Amino acid sequence: MTRTIIQTENMCFTYPDGTSALHNINIAIEEGERVAIVGSNGAGKSTLFAHFNGINQPTSGLIKIDGKPAVYEKKELLQIRQKVGIVFQNPDDQLFAPTVVEDVAFGPMNLGLSEEEVDERVEEALEMVGMSGLEKKAPHHLSGGQKKRVAIAGILAMRPEIMVLDEPTTGLDPKGVEQIMEILYKLSHEDMSIIIASHDVEMVTQFADKIFVLHEGQIIGQGTPEEIFNNYETLKKAHLRPPKSAELLHMLKSNGVSCDVKLTVEEAYHEILHTIGAESFHNLLHLIKNQLHHRLLHELGEENYHKMLHILEEEQINHQNSITHQKFNNHE
Ligand SMILES: Nc1ncnc2c1ncn2[C@@H]1O[C@H](COP(=O)(O)OP(=O)(O)OP(=O)(O)O)[C@@H](O)[C@H]1O
Ligand SMILES: [Mg+2]
Numbered sequence: 001m002t003r004t005i006i007q008t009e010n011m012c013f014t015y016p017d018g019t020s021a022l023h024n025i026n027i028a029i030e031e032g033e034r035v036a037i038v039g040s041n042g043a044g045k046s047t048l049f050a051h052f053n054g055i056n057q058p059t060s061g062l063i064k065i066d067g068k069p070a071v072y073e074k075k076e077l078l079q080i081r082q083k084v085g086i087v088f089q090n091p092d093d094q095l096f097a098p099t100v101v102e103d104v105a106f107g108p109m110n111l112g113l114s115e116e117e118v119d120e121r122v123e124e125a126l127e128m129v130g131m132s133g134l135e136k137k138a139p140h141h142l143s144g145g146q147k148k149r150v151a152i153a154g155i156l157a158m159r160p161e162i163m164v165l166d167e168p169t170t171g172l173d174p175k176g177v178e179q180i181m182e183i184l185y186k187l188s189h190e191d192m193s194i195i196i197a198s199h200d201v202e203m204v205t206q207f208a209d210k211i212f213v214l215h216e217g218q219i220i221g222q223g224t225p226e227e228i229f230n231n232y233e234t235l236k237k238a239h240l241r242p243p244k245s246a247e248l249l250h251m252l253k254s255n256g257v258s259c260d261v262k263l264t265v266e267e268a269y270h271e272i273l274h275t276i277g278a279e280s281f282h283n284l285l286h287l288i289k290n291q292l293h294h295r296l297l298h299e300l301g302e303e304n305y306h307k308m309l310h311i312l313e314e315e316q317i318n319h320q321n322s323i324t325h326q327k328f329n330n331h332e
Contacts, residue, residue, distance in 0.1 A: 002030040002031060002032075003030065003031040003066075003067075004028050004029070004030055004031075004064075004067065005029055005030065005031050005065070005066055005161070005162055005193055006027070006028070006029040006052060006063070006064070006065060006084075006162070006195075007027070007028045007029070007063070007064045007067075008025045008026060008027050008028075008051070008058075008061065008062070008063045008064075009026060009061050009062050009063075009064075010024045010025075010026060010060070010061035010062075011024070011025040011026075011051065011058045011060075011061035011062065011063055012024060012025070012058060012059050012060045012061050013047060013051065013056055013058055013059050014059045015047075020217065021044045021047040021217050022044050022047055022048060022051075022058075022217045022218075023216075023217045023218050024061070024218065025048065025061070025217075025218075025219055026219070027212055027219060027222070029193065029195060029210075030193075031161075031191070031193055032188070032191045032192075032193055033193055033194075033209050033210055034184075034188050034193075034194050034207055034208050034209045034210070035193075035194070035195045035196070035208060035209070035210050035211070035212070036195075036196050036197070036198060036204040036207060036208035036210075036211045036212070037049075037195065037196070037197045037198075037211075037212050037214055038197075038198065038199070038201070038204055038211055038212070038213055038214070038228075038238070038240055039197075039213060039214035039215055039238055039240075040199070040215070040238060040239040040240065043214040043215055043216065043217070043238070044214050044216070044217040045166065045197035045214055046089055046166055046197065047217075048197075048214065049086060049164050049166050049195075049197060050086075051063050051070075052065070052084050052086065052162070052164050052195070053077075053080055053081050053084040053085075053086050053164070054070050054072060054076075054077045054080045054081070055086075057070075057072050065080050065083060065084065066083060066161075082111065082158065082160065083160060083161050083162060084160055084161070084162045084164060085107075085155035085156075085158050085160030085162070085163050085164065086155065086164045086165075086166070087148075087151050087152050087154075087155050087163070087164070087165040087166065087168060088151065088166055089166035089167045089170075089197075091139075091144075091147035091148050091150070091151040092140075092147070094151045094154065095139035095140075095147060095150060095151060095154070096139075097139065098138060099135065099136050099137065099138060099139075100126070100131065100134055100135050100136070100137050100138075100139055100142070100150050101122060101126075101135035101136065103139055103150060103154055104122045104125055104126060104150065104153045104154045104157050105118050105119075105122045105157070106154065107154055107155070107157055107158040108121045108122070108157045108158060111158065118157075121157040121159070122153075122157055124156075124157075125153035125154070125156040125157040126150075126153050128153065128156060128183060128186075129149040129150070129152050129153045129156070129179070129183060130149065130179055131146065131149050131150055131153060134146070134150075144171050144172075145171065145172045145173065145176045148168070148171070148172065148176075148180075149176075149179075149180075152165070152168070152180070152183065156183075156187075160192075161192065161193065162192070162193045162194075162195065163184075163187060163192055163193070163194050163195070164194075164195045164196075165184075165194070165195070165196045165197075166196075166197045167196075167197055167198055167199070168180050168184070168196055168198070169181075169198065169200055169203055170198075170199070170200070177200075177203065181203065181206070181207065184196070184207065185207075196208075199240075201229070201240065201241065201242060201243045202243050202244070202264075202265075204225070205225045205229065205243050205246075205263040205264055206264055208225055209224065210222065210223070210224065211223065211224070211225055211228045213228060213234055213235075213238050213240070214238070215237060215238040215239075220234055220237060220238060221234040221238070225263055226263065229242040229243060229246050229263055230242075230246075230261060242263070243263050243264070245262060245263065245264060245265050245267070245268035246261050246262065246263050246268070248268065249261045249262055249268055249271060249272070252272075252275075257275060258275065259271050259272070259274075259275040
């Protein structure tokens, strides 16, 4: 049976300056789930996350952590923060100690662990994010990507049950993104619940089981990546776009090519290969005849246009002949 680890009921939040940032948020996150919150700048993602470990207290409604309504007292908040680890959007909000090692050790030390246990956790966390060897460096002398990794290590060393990462891959190079993704997958396989906020739809698609779309402080969509990224209306409203591979397949599909819309590059690649097959030239002709007919006629003139069609048709016959030939040879 699944355990709901974070649940909100009609949760609203208004900042002291009167900014109403969250309205009637009703979400449930199950143990071990990989969840992504997507939404444009200012949608309320970071504000929502600050409720997950009690930094923000709902103005109305409530949030339950592991089945219990959050209590905003010192002892209870400590318990929540042990359970829920948040990696902030900006590492400069998180890193403060004079050296990397002291920064990562700060959380576990406050849990009252033995020195050996703290050392072991710090070493393991730095190793996991690929930052071993930079223990003595000052965090403010690190690059942006390195700071992000140290910030993640600091939370990992606390060994929380739920890891919340606000924009974990923003500003990282492709290798850095891959490393962070690997860490998140690894943690997820160890049954940690992971919640991320991101604008990176490619990454979100690969990572999440469940997505919530946040727009102007309200949840306007939730579902699997397939459900969310095939719902163009919700995406448009939230000022988001689908992954590029989905956009490409969607374009092909709406131009008459018989294919399914796939979200990841890998799936899209197989779908396109499957679609091309022996019917590619037929599809191409179909496309040209329907979509580009007028433009090509205008550019090439009628005679050249018909010559081109003729060549394409010949090529199609040659292509099919070669497939038949290959099949025949394979049977031999
Ligand atoms: N400390 C604050 N005081 C007042 N208003 C704030 C504060 N922090 C955020 N806001 C406002 O709350 C709204 C939500 O901001 P939030 O930072 O949660 O958005 P976000 O979805 O995380 O955006 P981004 O993608 O840019 O990180 C915005 O209108 C923002 O101006
Ligand atoms: Mg934010």
